[in-house]
Amino acid sequence: MARQGDQRGRGAAARWALAGALLLAGQARAQRSISVGLQAGGTLAWVTYAIGYFGIDRDLGLKVNAKTYASKDATRVALRSGDAQVVVDDFLEVTLLRQKGFDVTAVYPFSLLTGGVIVPAASDIRTVADLKGKTIGATSLTDKTLLILRAYARAKAGFDPQTASQVASVSSPLMEQFMTRGEIQAGIPFWHHGARMVSTGKYRQLISSADLLRGLGLAPNVPLLYLIARNDTDPETLRLFVKAALLAEDRMKRDDGYWDAMLKEGLYNLPDRAQLPALRAQWAAGLPKGWSSADLNNTLLLTRKMIEVAGPDVVGLTRLDTRAFNTRFRP
Template sequence: MPQPTAPRARRTPIRATCALLLLLGGTAAAQKTLNVGLQAGGTLSWVTFAIQKYGIDRDLGFRLNTTTYASKDATRVALRAGDAQVVVDDFLEVTLLRQKGFPVSAIYPFSLITGGVIVPAGSDIRTVADLKGQTLGATSLTDKTLLILRAYTRRQGFDVQSAAKVASVSSPLMEQFMNRGEIQAGIPFWHHGARMVSTGKFRTLISSADLLRGLGLPQNVPLLYLVARTDADPATLRLFLKAVNQANERMKTDPAFWTAMLDANLYALPDRSQLPALRTQWAAGLPKRWTAADLNATLLLTRRMIEVAGPDVVGLTRLDTRAFNTSYRP
């Protein structure tokens, strides 16, 4: 009698198997998430808005979650608690956070030092030396550009802190104070400065780039960094940096994005004719690289600031380079 034959096992075609594996892999990648903490009014919200608007996170295989906090201190609390895995903070604060026990490191520059000292267009102030005896508005005595200006003027033979009167003025109010003659010069945030100069009523006395050049430093020194928890997934962080880079490129060339961003109330710009100036200044502050040389420039700048203003004003005695990680790339 013929022996019964065992039923043949069904074979899944190789192509179907590969497709299934790719599908499963894509699903796993899509489940990667990153929680980013945004400061209300901060420009990181512009970039995350672009990432989500263009679907860049989806295309790269991760999900971006954002939460907006009322202040920078609130973002730091969220970072320490683990509610946020990435925030933006300045180069001095990264060291201070580490000293306070925050498990974080700066993984990539977010914005360069831009802006500068602004004066009325018709002002008699023509050089930095003309600031002597004048009232200079700054957001605080620890404002980074003010500290850089102090280091610069020390090289010119005087300290603007003592040679002029430095008044604490909110950045959005500097235009009004100058119009009333209560201050003769100001150091507004870069976006307020760009808007002021675009009206033709104000001009830049000296840019931050020229101040850095006068100190013998590169002009592309980072001010703000993307700061991440050290327990965040490195692969997801790299995807996020890639998303930030792609979003920046799209933002440079898409006028419709900026209209949508303003319509979403991510920035208050009462006069939209100032938008081109805002976009130009924003693009000028984008970092172009992240290397040990950039970190060294930040280290040298911090030393100059501590030398001129003292550790009590700057807030630390030295920059902890271990708080910075140059291995990340977009």
């Protein structure tokens, strides 16, 4: 009996020791944390919310400290100060940030160049050539799809929309209203606004960004936005965050409950829930399939094409700094 009691005692001690070891291991894993800067209204907030919603942070032993900033410029300031270690920005901006002294690198593509040119469903505009002399709404003169449209129109239709048409500055949420009033005949809204407009049946896509790229002989799956990180971020923690983001995106594609929770959380304003399937489909279409030197080369070729058509003053740089991109953070 004494020997049985001793065995039970030793067994209990072993279990406690194992539990303690597992607890310490879990605590060690949970010590990895990363600060993420979110732009108000940006889709990185969807992903960081999904990481917590699906318990991916717990499973990977990663703490994601997400903070929302009012503008993209504010996220850049947060990145420079160290208040944020990772943000999302476009492929041109990472070069510009480094030129300004930001010690940062693009570590993984976040979103492809998607969307396109939208016109009213009943419009007589049928091809890009029909845009000549029309008023086109764009969020800015440096909008990437506008620059690609200019290159495409010059190559395929013999005119530059910047000079042979009128380009009006219109905020993306207001493009539908401006088009309805006839103040613009075509628009280049953000991808999610374009998806919602087309889903109503009142508008159609004249040409997609992918088809514009194909027409220029470029790959259609060029990354537009990247996860950009401070170079002093712990590499393993950064790699873990990239893995968490990819796992979250995969779950988001398949989980209806997530989208209900995300909308309830107020991370996106969607007054008409009937537009949700179109929103989800367009978001999924914009997810990069990987990250390789070929993707970087496609980005480089696109940048050269934009500089060629619009000039370095409009694009903001004379060449893309390929050293600003790093493919070694793939999970």
